[in-house]
Amino acid sequence: MTCLAQHSGRTVRLIARAILCYILLSSAYGASSLTEFAESVNRALAGQPAAAVVVRVRDRRILAAYNLPVLRQRIASPGSAIKPFVLALLLETGSVRPQDVIACRRNLVIAGRKLNCSHPPEFTTFNAEEALALSCNSYFVTAAERLQPGELERRFSELGFTQPSGLLPGEGQGRIVPARSLAARQLLAIGVAGIEITPLELASAYLQLARLDPATASSAEQVVLAGLRAATDYGLAQNARTDELSVAGKTGTASDPSDAHTHAWFAGFAPAEKPEIVVVVFVERGHGSVEAANLARRIFQAYEKHRQ
Template identity: 40%
Template sequence: MIAVLVALGNSIRAGARSQASLDRLVEPAQGIALLVDVRTRKSLGVHGAAAAAAQLVPPGSTLKPFVLAALLRAAKIGPQESYPCPGRLRIAGRSFDCSHPRLAAALQVSSALAYSCNCFAAHFAERFERGELAAALERAGLGSLTGLVGAAEVTGRIPVAAGTEANQLQALGEEPLLVTAAEMAMGYRTLALSAGHPEMAPVVEGLEGAVEYGTAQLAHVDGVRVAGKTGSVRTASGARMAWFAGFAPSRAPEVVVTVMLQGRSGGADAAPIAGRILQAWRAGKIA
């Protein structure tokens, strides 16, 4: 059985109640899950601690909130700036499709995030200067040790993108960019801490929209508004990885949840597990 670790002060011990709850929710899918207290930075529960600390995986579309936040903060995009999604693009000889419905209206930051529009993210990523996106990701906590789990950690790989296509691939969360699930949890904690800042409003609205009408609807929790993002990515070895990362409540965040597992898509496989974890937290079964 994979242990669930609960942080108390500076120590980490197995918590039987949280362990039982997370095991029931995560173990059938053989996944990794973390629940983190936004205020204290402490882990409330970790399923698959060793893998959460050391398994490096491309983040896929869970990276898009960081990309759009960096563009907004640098005034490289306006919150109402729009772009009509063409549905498909090619980067460095690779095709990337947008899975969302064809929309009559052009997308803006919030709707592009809710629908996880690859074309939108790649188009505006062209505006980053060399190293600018990598620096923003590192400031958010990616590529750094987290101390979240009682296991030996490795740091992610946040390369400096050289050129337009490298910036675009990085903005889509593709290799060679790699992160751990623990890093992603801490990155979303950074987003949660800035959720009330005016420049972050389109990002928070987009993450709310992802759960309400976009790619992450299966993470919905009755009675609490969730902000979250899915990701679906194929590794260099050919494995298909499914992600969900988010926080709740969306406007006054208390917890961050991150789920990562092998699966066909973040929306179908990771989001429902995250929703059940948040339901258990809200019911007091994980604390």
């Protein structure tokens, strides 16, 4: 079994297999059961220019990992995958209220970058939950004007985006560039500039969301959870939805500064009502709502079979 469909080299493969063996042997699941699930994930992503990780919510155990070098060391802008955390900050600081409606400008240019909204054109105004579900860039950049300088950077640091997640040995760490202008703050708020993180750092942050108890969650957290469920129901993460398992999650797409291509993310958890796993998918040269979400759906389907 190999987790490195896109990476060659005997040393890299041996390291990957050693880490995966550690994961399998240290898991509380039976070794054969977990091996079967991990191999299902490997088959689901075979040949894809992607990386993916499945983390068990209750104890942060990695149940499956594909393309370990990318998971541990690749840093990239997360795009809209960080919007749940931005929305939580906006609500907690009173920058927006859940019911406040912001009109979508749709055609959006910030600091010379074209960042048009990709949701269906019939959606023209958004409250907080809808803005997250349909990933309205216009909503988030407008609301970000109301944040104080440094608030986003502090929140992202608190979430662990500048330090290894601790999920695997040998991890890299993300970086955050302080926003020195309103435009920089707006770009940071939609995850396309000023922040680069590893897939494992994003998984660790989503674990915090997955561990929230809806009965005791704050009003801001409840809106975020509802928005993530809506994203797979009618929003831009519908491709991650399965018939067998309820899913909550968010896609993200951001350009790669090294070339003209974009890379894609999906981050989410299932079952949506009582999460057992967090899944993060990263796709080189992909689009979040299509490639990454489609791969995530395969992983959720494999997990549902594993549960039966």
